Amino acid sequence: MKNFTTSASQETAFSVSQLNRQIQQLLEASLPWILVEGEISNLAKPGSGHWYFSLKDDKAQIRCAMFKGKNSAVRFRPKDGDMVRLRARVTFYGPRGDCQLSVESMESAGEGALQQAFERLKTSLQLEGLFDAKHKKPLPTKPERVAIITSPIGAAVRDMIIAFRRRFPLTELTILPSLVQGQDAAKNILRQLQRADDSGHFDAIVLGRGGGSLEDLWSFNDEALARAVFHAKTPIVSAVGHETDFTITDFVADVRAATPTAAAELLSPDRNQLLRQIEQQEKQLVRRMSRILEQGQQQLDFMIKRIRHPKERIEQQQTQLDQLKRRLQQSMQRKVSEQQTQKANLAHRLERNSPTRRIVQDRQKLIDIDTRLARALSNTLANKQTAFARVIEKLNLVSPLNTLSRGYAIASKDKQVIRSIDDVEKGDAIKIRVQNGEINCTVKTTKAIS
Template structure:
C-alpha cells in the first residue's frame, strides 16, 4: 500500500511469506551439503583451460562430451606432481567436491592428478622395474646373505617417523645388546631420494654396521615414491652392506624391495629378521652347556680308563734291568764266539797264504808277505784288544748298575736275610719259636743264633 506521497505504508497485518535466505547462507549450505555428500571422488576427463598464476596454484576445467567442472589444485599439493599437465590431456583426479562461496562456483579441490589409464607414477614404476630387471639388479644370485649374528645394525630412515620407533622397540625386546646407529634422512618430498643415497653412503663410510635397514612407515604412492627412484635403487644395489628394505605396509611394493638383499613387509618385521631372539640364545646356550658338560664327563671317564690301562701295562724297572743284563750276557757270548771264529779264520787264512807262499817260493815275495802278515796280525790284535776293552768297560758298567739293585747291596746297608734251620726265609716273627736255631746272612758272612723270645707285630707296635 502507498499513500499519496508514493511511500510504502506498513500493513498492520502479519507477513506470512516464508523466510528468504541470503546469498551467503545459500552458498554456505550448498557447500556444506556437497562436502558432506562427496567425501572424496575420482573423476576422469579432458583437461581444459589450464592456468598457473604467480601464487603457484593451478586452475583448470575437466570436461567430457557433455559437461565440464571447474577444478583448483593448490600449491602444497601440486608440488608433488613431477610432470606438468597440458591442455587436452586425458587425466584422472582425486579430490573433494565443494562450492566456491564467493562466486557460487561448483568445483573440485584436487589433491592428486595423473594421466588417465595406468597413471604416470605407475608407468614410471613399471618402466624402471623393467630396466633394472634387464640389468640383473633383481637377480637372487647377487643378493648378499644377512649375518646370523650382527655386531652392529644401521637404520636409514627419518629420525621422527614411526618406523624408527617400531624398529628400536622390536630390537630392545629381542636383543638389546646389539648397538644400533641411525643414519637420518628425509623419506618424503623432492630431496628425499638424494638424502637416502647420502645416508647409505654414510653408513658404508662409517664401516661399523654389518646389516642395514632402509625404509619408512606407510603412506600413499606419492609418499613412498622416493623409494622408487633409480638413484635410490642403484645405491641399494651397490651397497657393500647387506640391506633389508622395509617400506610401508605389507601391501606396499617399491623398487627398493626388489634390489635389496631382503624385503621385509614392515619396519617391525625388518627388525625381527635382522636380530636374533635372546630367549632362543639362552635356550641354545643352556642346551650346549649341558652337552658340553656331558661330553667333558665322558672324556674324563675315557681318559681315566686309558690311564688305568697304561698303569697296568707299566713294567717294573728291575725286570727291565734283568732283561738288559741277560741280553748283555748273550751279546758277550756272541762276541767271544765271533772273535774266536775270526781268529780261526785268520789262522786258516794265514796257513793258506803260507802254503801259497811256499808254493810260489820267491824269497822277496815271501819276505813281503811275512811283513804284511805281521802288520795285519798286529792291527788285528790291537783292534781285538781295543774291542775287548770296550766290551769289558761296558760289562763292568752294567755290572755296577745291576749291583745297585742287587739284594747284596741291600745287605750292605745293614739289612740281613734270616733263615730257619731248614733254610727257609723267615718273614714274620711267629714263623719261629723260642729255642729255634736261625741263621742270618749279612753283607760279609753269615751267623747262627738261637731264638730266646718271640714278639708279634701287635706286641711291638709295628
C-alpha cells in the first residue's frame, strides 16, 4: 500500500483507481460491521427484489443497499420517513468513488426496546406457568357460536368470515369490534374479551388481526390482556399476524393459529367432509336396516317351520326322551367303568408304594452304595500311593544323599558347606559326610587345582 508523504523528493503521484482502492481498503478494514440509526429516504424496490435507499439524519446522509436474500427477513414494511436501526458493512465502490452501506439486517428503531420488553414479559409469565400445556383448554369439535374480537374493517375479519362461510355456514359468528393497534387497543381488546367470556354464550373466542411490525402488534403483548386470556373460561384462539409473528397472547391462548384464516379452519368443520360423513352414515344405516329386516325374515321363516301338529310334537318329544334315556344309561355305564378303572389304579399304586417293598428297595440301594464306596476308596488309595511313589522318586533324584551313594562326599566347617579352599585354614576341624556316616578331620595343608 502506498503512503502519502510531505517530502517533495519522495512524493508519489497516485492514479485515481489506486487512490480509490486504498480508500476502500482503509474503510473496509477499519469499519467491518457497524450499527447505525437514521431515517429512510428515497426508498426504491425494483423488480430484482433488492432495496436501495438513503439513511439520513439532520446533518448527513449515506446510500444503502439491502439485497433480496437479506431483506426477506425484515419483519415490517419500511417506507420513507421510518426510523430504523441497521447492522451493515461499510463498502466503497471504486469505479464511481461512492461510499455506501451493505445492510445485513434492519429493525425499527423502537423495536430494540420493545423486543427486550417482550422477552422480559415472556420470561416472567413462563416462570409463573401461564404457558404450560396442562392449562390449555381443548377446542370444541363443532362450535355453534364463535366470537371474533378484531378490527371490523381489516382484512383479517373478512378472511375469517369467508373461511367460516366456505367451510361451515351454520356457525353463528359474532364480531366484537375493537382497536387492534395503538395506545388504547389493549384495553379495548381486554374489555371485549371479558364481555364475551362473562356472557357464557360462546363456544370459542378468536383474537385476531393481520401482520405487522412488533410495534404494530404490541397491543397483543399486554400483560393484563395475557392474564385475562389465561383465566378465561371459554377456549381462546390467538390468530395474530402472519406465521412468523409471535405475541404473548399466542403463548397464553389455548391454541395459536398461524393466520386468521387458519383460526377459522380450526374452529369450523369442513362442510364437504361432513356431507361425506353423512352420506357414509346413511349408507351404513341402510345396510344395517337391510340386515335387521333379513334377520327378522329368517326368524319368521324359522318360526313358521316350527309350528307343527300336536301329535307330531308328542312323537318328537318321545324320541327326545328315548335319546335322553339312552344317553343317561351310557353315561352311568361310563361312570361305573371309570370308577372301576380308578379303583384298580389306586390298588396298583398302593401295592407299588407298600412299606415292605420300599424297605427291600432301600436295602438294595444301601448295598449298592456300600459296594461303590469301597471300590471308590480302593481306587483313591491306589492313586494316592502311586502319586506318593512318584514324589519320592523325584525327591531322590535331587537328594544330596542320593549323590553321596554314588561316591561323593560333603565337607563342612561349623555347619557351613565348604565350597573353596579359601573357606578353611591349616588346623581347622572339618566334617566329611559320606553315605553311611561322618568323618571328623583336621586340615594340614591346602592345594589349589587349576
